[in-house]
Amino acid sequence: MILTYGEIRDNKIKKSSLEVLCEAKRRATELGEDAGAVLIGQAVEGLAADLFGCGASRVFLMDNPALAQYSTQDYAAALAALARKISPSAIFFPATSLGRDLAPRLAARLGVALASDCTQVSVKDGRLEFTRPIFAGKAILSMTLSSSPQVATLRPNVFPLEKASGKGEVIREEHEPAAGVSRARVVEVVGERGGELDVTEADVVISGGRGMKGPENFGLLKELSALIPRSAVGASRSAVDSGWIGHQHQVGQTGKTVSPNLYLAFGISGAIQHLAGMSSSKVIVAVNKDPDAPIFKVADFGVVGDLFQVLPAFKEELEKLRPE
């Protein structure tokens, strides 16, 4: 079995976790195995149906009030216990902040290697081959892992969702967190930005660079984002380092690597570090005054012009598309 981790946020399974399960199902079928999922938390059984709908044949429930709040150590221990019991051939996580925190802890506990932030998984001689960007996308590395289970995190927004039969079996697993462990504990989630999407998870990223000229103008990008479903505002390093917008919005080699369906770059010249972080976007649009800006070399559609004139006109055209 390829086991996948079902990440829950706001009482829902994250889309990135469903993507991971769909990919696990495809590769498992190729290997003659099945795909499963594990849910850890409190009162989470109701979410199993979503996992069956993406191809899980078994959903393992670790339902326990002591596991209601995410704890890296307790969750890694729970997963390690399950892995030892059911011996999956592979375990996939979404490469979200939780997945990137939990998967390495689990891998170390099991004494196995980990493939981080994969963008492609294929089957080679009965084992999995993982492909992932390095240097934020300046080069692409493919690798196999000689340890078992093969643990990997998969990048959000890359693997397609696919509907499946919707039938499967729920299996309850008892697990008690160990007492007396020196552990880190989440005491509060702060600054929740009302369901605002992260750039790594958005379908459309609307980014601004030095050409935005100041922090106040990022409001224009936020207004545009309000018109486009599942979009998020990104930024270049120079905009972030100028203090115009928080670093969590930064796209590029010392920021986040993104692969949205659409990347809109306003006033971004396209430094090499930035291009590395966004060149795997499906469609790239650039608006820049400078016709020689390197961003135009990767853009599918470029507009040479003043973004402060193009942006309002673009917004107006978009509004025309909205149903009355």
Add this chain to the structure above:
Amino acid sequence: MDIFVFVKRVPDTESKIRVSRETNTVVEEGLNFIISPYDEYALEEALRIRESKGGKVTAVSAGKEEALTILRKCLAMGADEAVLIKDPLAETYDGLRTARIIAGFVKIKFSQAKLLLFGKQSVGADNAQVPSMVAELLGLPQVNVVVKLDLEEDRGVAYREIEGAQEKVAFPLPAVISAQKGLNEPRYETLKGIMAAKRKEIPIIPIEEIGIAAEDLAPLVAVTRLEMPPARQAGRVTSGPPEETARQLVEFLHREVKVI
């Protein structure tokens, strides 16, 4: 407080990366190497903690002797000591192997360590594995991707970045923390620091001295291919009155590629 900061030597982020298809490795010739940017935030945080609470900051790197240059930089920035764990292997992309080396080193040489600081990931391998793995191997709590850190004598609170929010995490010491951009603004070396760093000796510990079984040092990752990303073709470029270019753009997005 005894603080250890783990740093890695990586190609400058300005670098154009070239790969050798024969050896499946990154071509190092012509590259400029730096201390991985996230590790600099970790070091800066360590120096600030020492300045406010006292203690000692030791910078540690595992790798080839070339890594001495970045350790020297750490000393010039203000680290009290630096140590190189000499590992003959080039990049393995196997985070567990590196974590075993670091955890073994801490256990044998510095079991009194109170705080182990890392960058959230190296810029290059982009694995983001080693801090969590070291924490697990040493049985310590971890907080990754930290943008704010407050410490007391035997515990601390860290704010860690997650999608669209931050988690406030309480933890006992000793602990493993990995730094994210935003944690602080790293200082520059001073001339005095650079001069002092030149005179300091950096002990080199051969990997054999850590006492890890040979089979635990064999990489579990086999690189099958290293290649350049598919080149993107430049598309069409338009200019003219904003109303017209905006109309063409929406037409392209809505009718042609159908992403909006």
